[in-house]
Amino acid sequence: MPTTSTCAPSLASFPRPVTALVSGASRGIGLGFVRQLVSGGRARRVWAGCRDPEGAAALAELAAGSDVVRLVRLDVTDEDGLAAAAAAVGAEHEPLDLVINCAGVLHRPGGPTPERRLADVRADWLMEAFAVNGAGPLLLAKHLEPLLPRRDRAVFASLSARVGSIGDNRLGGWYAYRGSKAAQNMFIRTLSIELARRARGAICVALHPGTTDTELSRPFQGGVPESKLFTAERAVEQLLRVIDGLGPGDNGRFIAWNGEKIAW
Numbered sequence: 105m106p107t108t109s110t111c112a113p114s115l116a117s118f119p120r121p122v123t124a125l126v127s128g129a130s131r132g133i134g135l136g137f138v139r140q141l142v143s144g145g146r147a148r149r150v151w152a153g154c155r156d157p158e159g160a161a162a163l164a165e166l167a168a169g170s171d172v173v174r175l176v177r178l179d180v181t182d183e184d185g186l187a188a189a190a191a192a193v194g195a196e197h198e199p200l201d202l203v204i205n206c207a208g209v210l211h212r213p214g215g216p217t218p219e220r221r222l223a224d225v226r227a228d229w230l231m232e233a234f235a236v237n238g239a240g241p242l243l244l245a246k247h248l249e250p251l252l253p254r255r256d257r258a259v260f261a262s263l264s265a266r267v268g269s270i271g272d273n274r275l276g277g278w279y280a281y282r283g284s285k286a287a288q289n290m291f292i293r294t295l296s297i298e299l300a301r302r303a304r305g306a307i308c309v310a311l312h313p314g315t316t317d318t319e320l321s322r323p324f325q326g327g328v329p330e331s332k333l334f335t336a337e338r339a340v341e342q343l344l345r346v347i348d349g350l351g352p353g354d355n356g357r358f359i360a361w362n363g364e365k366i367a368w
């Protein structure tokens with residue numbers, strides 16, 4: 105049984121009820137963020153970005169029962185779509201206080217799985233992983249940055265993974281996932297430097313959620329002790345607590361679910 109929840113964080117660190125956008129909101133951790141942002145009562149609006157709003161049944165049900173949630177079509181590899189999503193969010197003329205990028209790929213059902221050895225590496229899968237996990241968060245930032253408040257606290261958080269840490273890599277393997285998350289980490293760090301010049305209250309971080317029971321991790325949970333496998337609900341609570349506690353000194357950091365700073 106995965107480790108379950110504690111209690112929802114308040115997001116009191118933001119100066120007003122937040123306008124938030126969550127990408128990869130169709131399922132897993134992203135869906136969990138939308139759920140808890142709504143139930144926590146400190147969200148004015150939650151934009152739930154997903155590639156196929158018509159096919160995201162759980163998310164559509166959540167949106168149908170809430171005045172706060174708006175579904176928006178969003179694929180982090182599609183710049184025209186990102187521009188359209190940003191235009192929809194911008195049309196409300198409210199600053200975007202919180203962006204949480206949850207879009208990510210580790211494997212495709214019936215398709216490529218993480219490489220065990222060099223011979224498993226495939227060009228097409230490398231490109232796909234780099235497009236979604238690496239370039240995706242940066243393109244998302246490119247289109248949403250104009251909507252961030254210029255002075256007030258804002259958080260741009262992207263879900264990375266500890267295995268994307270170069271300093272922490274002791275096991276090898278998983279070339280596409282590790283490499284693409286390492287690329288994401290570099291983009292987040294670089295973005296944090298530029299953002300600090302233009303949006304003075306912005307804090308840009310890469311976050312590691314811990315191993316969480318979702319479709320992404322399910323084929324690889326074998327060796328994970330129960331105490332280290334979180335439900336999506338628990339992972340989201342922990343990450344919201346980290347987000348709520350971020351200060352200006354955390355801009356450009358890679359932070360785990362428990363607040364620990366991870367080596368790049």
Ligand SMILES: NC(=O)c1ccc[n+]([C@@H]2O[C@H](COP(=O)([O-])OP(=O)(O)OC[C@H]3O[C@@H](n4cnc5c(N)ncnc54)[C@H](OP(=O)(O)O)[C@@H]3O)[C@@H](O)[C@H]2O)c1
Nearest residue numbers: 128130132133155179180207208263265315316318320321
């Ligand atoms: N679960 C873990 O143990 C774990 C550990 C470390 C890091 N992470 C990271 O946490 C993030 C969320 O993972 P998860 O466990 O919630 O995975 P998940 O359940 O597989 O969900 C992945 C989400 O990403 C979306 N997505 C995939 N490609 C996309 C694209 N091109 N544009 C926009 N959205 C896209 C999927 O949408 P569709 O429904 O349309 O496919 C889905 O909503 C990922 O970045 C993952 O690497 C997870």
